[in-house]
Amino acid sequence: MSVDRGSDEPMHRQIYGALRRFILDGQIQQNTLLPSTRSLAEDLKVGRNTVIAAYDQLLAEGFIEARAGSGTWVAPIQQKRPPAALRAGLAAPQKLSRRGQTIVNGPQPPRNAGVINFHPGVPETASFPFTIWSSLLVRNARSRDENLLGYISFAGHPGLRQAIASTISLSRGINCTADQVIIVTGAQAALDLASRVLMDEGDHVWMEEPGYLGAKSAFLASGAQLAPLKVDRLGWHLADPELPPPRLIYVTPSCQWPFGTIMRIEERLQLLDIAERHGAWIVEDDYDGEYRYRGRPVPALRGLDHADRVVYIGSFGKTLIPALRIGYLIVPRELSVPFDRAVSITGQFAPLILQATVNDFITQGYFATHLKRMRRLYARRQANFVKLCQEHLAEWLTVTENDSGMQLLASFVRPYKDSDVVAAAVKEGLDVQGISINYHSSEPEHGLLLGYAAMDERQILRAVLALRAAFMRLDRQ
Template sequence: SHGGETLFGTYDVTGHPALKEAIAGYLYSARGVRCRPEQIVVTTGAQAAFDLLARLLLDPDDTVWMEEPGYYGAKAAFTVAGAKILPIPVDHERGWHLDPPDFSPRLIYVTPACQHPLGITMRMEERLRLLDVAETANSWVIEDDFDGEYRFQGRPVPAIQSMDRSGRVIYVGTFAKLLFPALRLGFMVLPQELAGRIVNALSTTGQFAPLLLQAALADFITEGHMSRHLKRMRRIYAQRRQLFRDIVTERLRDEITLSPAEAGIQVVGYLRDGIDDIKVSQAAAKRAINVSPLSKYFQNTAPTQGLVLGYAACDATQMREGVERLAQAIGEVLG
């Protein structure tokens, strides 16, 4: 192990050195991310990373360019910092609409590996275009690698961070989805220029990940358990995903069209015209089924009606039962 004195001696606010070393090695092999351990900061989950970055990078009235529909946790962090949000429209047909906004954004936030919530993956030409826009506007880019490991066709796409030549991409990841949600551990990879500035911001939050947990996770990654675990989960989730798609398509063919996304452990089902997603999610909740209305991921443009459906934790029986209850919920809304 890593010497008792490191666990009970001085505390490194940016994270346990052994874990930072392990994350750097893991990210290079799994996601193509190039970094040194000193560029890594361990956080208490991805949300803590967004809060820190908002505090570090944004002034009131700065512009943030972010996806619509998009992750409201990140949006909340930027809004609290006083930023103005400009939408990057995203849809299944055309992907990311990256026409430069009227105001130069201080910060651009994207989930390119598995768009949250749509589950689509950013194409190579879109990634290059995004870096171009960031270069011209002199913006920071936050690459939130949401569910990037769970890609079911072809190899995982390398991170935008691996294509960044001018040190403007900040890569954010979390172990909650890779291992289990109660593991409140995330991390970010900062460009060299920011790595030095983060320590003060970190010290004022007082949010540090438990050290013993960090040490245990470092061993878990270094001893190869992490990549074995991921291979196994990818196989299991791919089977569950196919089964879930089959069950939904068979039972709810007239009400729901599933998105063709190839990544992520949730899937978006578009509701046919005239079905209100908030009403459906409320009717489903009464039947102990937890679905998110797609409309709540929109803030600046007209929402699309749909449901964000998680399938990863269910076996076949639970899936059939759950889809049946969802069908009843939709039936109730249609009256």
């Protein structure tokens, strides 16, 4: 054994680690007398206190024991481990649970660093008022408010819960109280929490087909049986006789993912009636319902009368900054206490200092101003994006404007597989997302879901030309 004086690791940790490894691998047998601290220190040319520190750590962990009058001995560890090399050969293959396999084996949207980003649902961050945000954040961090520093308010910062309840009445037509608002770490955490609280393993979930991949993953992870609720550009097939009685129904009625369709009022009323008849819960994912470019945003399904079986999910990831990881649920009054308790044991609560800062950002008027500015910006970018697609991509794609959302559906003019287009785009330094990954059980439609909101005019042109080059690459193959 030796010590490396040039290492960043302290010498007592090197000695501790070497002895620990020798004992575990059986190179030093149990009931072996170890050198005295003075003797080992002289051999290694280190201070005696260095060896004492190493021995003390081994003693605390039970690897060695001090026997009165006879020195320090390796403890009689009952089960001797084979050497590391042999253990590697004997080890059984590590297996995930069935749910774990389902989660990790599912399709994933591309996420490549250092490329042009056409990801859907990504907001503009360059225009975010960081100076204002920083000032609010610093003030909350310096406040030393015990209400922001302890293990309290698991369901969310009281001020933010009240601010959401107040603003969502105006913006989305939802009447609720603050105790019905549950703050979590993003929309995906909200989906996970809802599936855990509202479902048992084997329950049927009506899942939009095509539909949001993140929701599918959350429900499968909770052991759900997915039943495809078919959706096309004309609407939801709610009367499909093949659908089983549901325990939960997942919908994106304000801007269907990925088609961008808005659910008509007759469909909304029919959906509420179905949930009432079956005693089912509806999960309304309003992932970017704040963004409507002509007229006012469409009121949420949760805002209709008699919508007491709807759990509404919203997020600040699209309206502020994705990395905040702050989302929320608005639950029926009867579920407010169960969800409050569930958050406390699942660990899905967002940092209170960040929540307090979002609350200040809302109540001081900055959120409304920022949202209004982003609506105007995204409307201009969408019009410019469609124009550029028509000029440069008409040979391969059909892209039309949409009244809502932060992305547009692009249909192929020719019979491409979108996975081939995605692969060709990566070679041109471009990340795009095919829509086929949003199909779960039926023959998929192929196309692209293109996010334009995060790019300025120069970046959009660059992305469009890169996509054109990807199609030309495919055509040459």
